Amino acid sequence: MDKATRTELEAAAFRHLVSHLREHTDVQNIDLMNLAGFCRNCLSKWYKAAAEERGIEMDYEAAREEIYGMTYAEWKEKYQK
Secondary structure (H helix, E strand, C coil): CCHHHHHHHHHHHHHHHHHHHHHCCCCCHHHHHHHHCCCHHHHHHHHHHHHHHCCCCCCHHHHHHHHHCCCHHHHHHHHCC
């Protein structure tokens, strides 16, 4: 498999994971941390780090919005138990 194809597949899998987490708002971050060792906030931090590695400035809240699909404050109000 060439590098471009691998990157496309990895990106598609990542988008699917983010979509899945957005659809399953009943799954709390603490549950993810306990079971998988990462949560939506971890994904946000990794997303931000990846942007910065490529010279793209991004603050943590913007990264969170990319992962949550809304502001973190809005997500907490709607879905956090």
